Amino acid sequence: MFNWCLSLPSLLIATATESEKPTLVLTAVLLTLAIIYFTSKVGAELSRMANFPPVLGELVGGVIIGVSALSLVVFPESVTADKSLVMNVLNFLNPMSEELLTKVFESESEVISVLAELGVVVLLFEIGLESDIRELKTVGIKATLVAVAGVTVPFALGTVGLMYFFHFPAVPAIFAGAALTATSIGITSKVLSELGWLKSKEGQIIIGAAVIDDILGIIILAVVASLAKTGEVNLVQVLLLIVSAVAFLIGSILLGSIFNKTFEAIVENLKTRGSIIxxxxxxxxxxxxLANVIHLEAILGSFAAGLVLDETDTRNELDEQVKPIADVIVPLFFVTVGARVDLGVLNPVVPENREGLYIAVFLITVAIIGKIVSGWSFLSRERINRLGIGIGMIPRGEVGLVFAGIGASSGVLSKPLEAAIIIMVIITTFLAPPLLKIVLGEAKAEIEAGVLKEEIKTPS
Amino acid sequence: MFNWCLSLPSLLIATATESEKPTLVLTAVLLTLAIIYFTSKVGAELSRMANFPPVLGELVGGVIIGVSALSLVVFPESVTADKSLVMNVLNFLNPMSEELLTKVFESESEVISVLAELGVVVLLFEIGLESDIRELKTVGIKATLVAVAGVTVPFALGTVGLMYFFHFPAVPAIFAGAALTATSIGITSKVLSELGWLKSKEGQIIIGAAVIDDILGIIILAVVASLAKTGEVNLVQVLLLIVSAVAFLIGSILLGSIFNKTFEAIVENLKTRGSIIxxxxxxxxxxxxLANVIHLEAILGSFAAGLVLDETDTRNELDEQVKPIADVIVPLFFVTVGARVDLGVLNPVVPENREGLYIAVFLITVAIIGKIVSGWSFLSRERINRLGIGIGMIPRGEVGLVFAGIGASSGVLSKPLEAAIIIMVIITTFLAPPLLKIVLGEAKAEIEAGVLKEEIKTPS
Incomplete structure (x- = not known):
């Protein structure tokens, strides 16, 4: 073996011992976090420059530094410690036995994984804070119909298709079907506001539907993730889970309206630092x-907490303080979701990978069609851009990634299926903004032309 | 065994399997974090109400929920999984095998430990951001002399005393001596500002000395923690470590003044969320x-980073954004430092504990005398309240806790010595504010009386 230890001062050569493990784990975590933050920022900025949502850049950045390419951030379930670039750097700076190297790698990965999970807990808390329950009442029945259609059609088509065409067992098929139901409120609302459609009838319906979709999606996720844990589908269990998820959410919102005042009173009386956060x-x-204890997902709980605290007077200040925390913890989730997925399983050169590619194509098709039809889910006498509404519901964005991430960590998804879901999320999210610009942009030109004609016809 | 599983819906009885470990770890982490935050907030508020610094309440709260009392938050190095209340709750809600319980306990503890370490990294980053290098130049030579005396006297007395009176080996004696050197700038400056002495000659000297003391303390910590890892004292190694710690700090400050502009330029060009933080x-x-790699402490690095970024134009905005992050991560450090310490080893009823108590009394005495003499470390023709300066340097506060926490996790401190250091930090921090009020309060009354007399003598 080449003795590169000579390059370090002779005092520091000594092989690391077991007692140094905590320091080594911290060193590995510090380096991994720096790499993840760097990746997320570069990815987000490049994505924004290309007029795509920043979260896509974080995801793609994760894929690049992950197991598919650079192997900078990898996890023990897919590779051994000696394949991790971070661990190799650490071993170079501080030689250790293979056994210690593996232990440090496992501990470091465990810490990063839990931080990423806390990241999605904070993300859903923030989404909950941003979702306004009262606003939903004003968009009303149309948004609800769009949301329900946009959830059931892709879910049914996806699950049934995966079971009958691709012969998947029920649980992974249901999980993948569920991943098709998400709609990213963030991405759609940003494009709509850029196009000046946010306050239009169509814009309001899309946003309302996306909010309801978020709530339905989180309930579905809570149910399917729980199914994934037991590995079998039992109608009684499914009903019990749906009832408990809905009851949990409604219960916490109802209790929340009482708890609100208590929370405000507590916060008002606290005088030390961090009195709100x-x-x-x-x-x-x-x-x-609590959500975890009753076998639902932790994120359902933090989402409900966000919904409840959104109703308090401290909302604005809380929003301000949650932002920087989300800024430093949420990227850990998106980047590691990308880093975990092995796109190699979709490499078309390898014949065995064809099926994975077919699955990806199938999922993308269902994802697009299933949402577009939701534009025709309600009756209306007004002239309304139904295609625009359908396209507005297409991007899966961060919510779709939450499905993929939780599915991957629960082990229920096969590698090709997991990769196909990630590709579906990426493609739908990339596709929606330009499509929306084309459809709504043309419509707007038509309307403006119409208005112009009318103005010419009836001069003042 | 009593089958309490019956109290849960029959569908949820199944004993947890290995594959559920990630979920169980997350559940344990969520509950532990909630307990830690609750403890820190209650402790901080009660402490503030009693006119003591909030950090003391967090520490004492940690002692109460830790291994000394309630065993809510405990760590595998001191107890087994079945002694942890959190793990018992988890096992009640979700029965698991003893082996799985131990694994979940170890993983959860590892995550909380690393989070606490990241907490102290963020704390020192924040302290660095708050320390103004330019300000030090104005307080000048007197503050430096006070700081140097306040560091060397307790360090020398403590180390030599522990070695000769209590027969400790060199490394733990040096570590405990080093823990005596800290001065808490936060606590002192708060009391001074309450008394209206912050802008006085004495106040300026104390604050300046406390800042220099922080820097000296972090260098000392970096050196002794490194000694603790190798377990032996070697003069060449000590010199090398001191040189590298000083070079690291000065080097990063010098390079920082160039890096500043780059940082500002980068931040200015970023358009996505989290562009500063x-x-x-x-x-x-x-x-x-980097600091960890060159065998210094990670906190020296984050402190230097804070010092450098304090010089940028984005300072104020950065300060604002670091605050909520520090609010949610720093308490993890203070509470777990308290939770780890076993005050049982100082129980005076047990005869074997007497030595630990003698050590505590000795450390407290040295801690107080060593700082008081620093008030007489400089020459001055002006009338100056030297006793006030000395007392102002007494509280060890958070910096003393950083020493205790790092000493405990490095395993170099015996349990009685660790407990004695914690007691020393608590007593000095509790003692300083009332003493300062007495000494400076009286002095102020004298001055005011003097001013009054002069005013009477020379009526306008």
Whole structure:
């Protein structure tokens, strides 16, 4: 073996011992976090420059530094410690036995994984804070119909198709079908506001539907993730899970309207640092814990906590303080979701990979058609851009990634299916903004031309 | 065994399997975090109400929920999984095998430990951001002399005393001596400002000395923690470590003045969320990693990063964004430091504990005398309240806890010595504010009386 230890001062040569493990784990975590943040920022900025949502750049950045390419950030379930670039750097700086190297790698990966999970808990807390329950009442029945159609059509088509055409067992098929139901409110609302359609009838329906879709999606996720844990589908269990998820959400919102005042009173009386954010976190963590305890997903709890605290007077200040925390913890989730997925399983050169590619094509098709039809899910006498609404529901964005991430960590998805879901999320998210610009942009030109004609006809 | 599983819906009885470990770890982490935050907030508020610094309440709260009392938050190095209340709750809600319980306990503890370590990295980054290098130049030579005396006297007395009176080996004696050197700038400056002495000659000297003391303390910590890892003292190694710690700090400050402009230019060009905080964290993490790599402490790196970024135009905005992050991560450090310490080893009823108590009394005495003499470390023709300066340097506060926490996790401190250091930090921090009020309060009354007399003598 080449003795590169000579390159370091002779005092520092000594092989690391077991007692140094905590320091080595911290060193590995520090380096991994720096790499993840760097990747997320570069990815987000490049994505934004190309007029795509920043989260896509973080995901693609994750794919690049992950197991598919650079192997900078990898996890023990897919590779051994000696394949991790971070661990190799650490071993170079601080030689250690193979056994210690593996232990440090496992501990570091465990810490990063839990941080990423806390990241999605914080993300859903923030989404909950941003979702306004009262606003939903105004968009009403049309948004609900669009949301329900946009959830059931892709879910049914996807699940049935995967079971009958690709012969998947029920649980992974249901999980993949569920991943098709998401709609990214963030991406759609950004494009709509750029096009000046946010306050239009279509814009309001899309946003309303996306919010309802978020809530339906989180309930579905709570149910399917729980199914994935037991590995079998039992109608009684499914009904029990749906009832408990819905009851949990409605219950916490109802109790929340009472708890609101208590929360405000507590916050008002606290005088030390973190007087708003710490109680809010205690609440969100306890709700996440509670959801986990009743076999739902932790994120359902933090989402409900966000919905409840959105109704308090401290909302704006809380929003401000959650932002920087989300900025430093949420990217861990998106980047590691990308880093975990092995796009190699979709490499078309290898014949065995064909099936994975077919699955990806099938999922993308269902994802697009299933959402477009939702534009025709309601009756209306008004002239309305139904295609625009359908396209507005297409991007899966961060919510779709939450499905993919949780599916991957639960082990229920085969590698090709997991990769196909990620590709579906990427393609739908990339596709929606330009399509929306074309459809709504033309419509707007038509309307403006119409208005112009009318103005010419009836001069003042 | 009593089958309490019956109390849960029959569908949810199944004993947890290995594959559910990630979920169980997350559940344990969520509950532990909620408990830690709750403890820190209650402790901080009660402490503030009693006119003591909030950090003391967090520490004492940690002692109460830790291994000394409630065993809510405990760590595998001191107890087995079945002694942890959190793990018992988890096992009640989700029965698991003893083996799985131990694995979940170890993983959960590892995650909380690393989060606490990241907490102290963020704390020192924040302290660095708050320390103004330029300000030090104005307080000048007197503050430096006070700081140097306040560091060397307790260090020498403590180390020599522990070695000769209590027969400790060199490394733990040096570590405990080093823990005596800290001065808490936060606590002192708060009391001074309450008394209206912050802008006085004495106040300026104390604050300046406390800042220099922080820097000296972090260098000392970097050196002794490194000694603790190898377990032996070698003069060449000590010199090398001191030189590398000083060079690291000075080097990063010098390079920092160039890097500043680059940082500002980068931040200005970023348009996605987290455009200031994420690059700042990348810098702090890389500096912490670098410090760790050259066998110093990670916190020296994040402190240096804070000092450097304090010189940028984005300082105020960065300060604002670091605050909520520090609010949710720093308490993890203080509470777990308290939770780890077993005050049972100082129980005076047990005869074997007497030595630990003698050590505590000795450390407290040295801690107080060593700082008081620093008030007489400089020559001055002006009338100056030297006793006030000495007392102002007494509280060890958070910096003393950083020493205790790192000493405990490095395993170099015996349990009685560790407990004695914690007691010393608590007593000095509790003692300083009332003493300062007495000494400076009286002095102020004298001055005011003097001013009054002069005013009477020379009526306008």
């Amino acid at each position: 710490v109680p809010a976190f205690i609440f969100a963590l306890l709700m996440a814990f | 994420v690059p700042a964290f990348i810098f702090a993490l890389l500096m912490a990693f």
